[in-house]
Amino acid sequence: QEIERIKKRMGVEEPRYKIELKLNDLVRINDGPLKGFEAKVTEIDEDKGKIKVLMNMFGRETPVTLDFLQVKKI
Secondary structure, three states: OOOHHHHHHHOOOOOOOOOOOOOOOEEEOOOOOOOOOOEEEEEEEOOOOOOEEEEEEEEEEEEEEEEEHHEEEE
């Protein structure tokens, strides 16, 4: 809490992520253990820089949370 107060006094803000994806966009995962898979964006959290995607794994849709830097729009 003390650090947050100091940051406010200094005028320092947390960096905002600029995510250029929209809901239902198709993306290719380019980092991590799921590299090479394609998925569809279902949720975007710009504050944390995370996205939730649905990918087809073992014949069913599986939700996966990824950092937005781990995907590239197709």
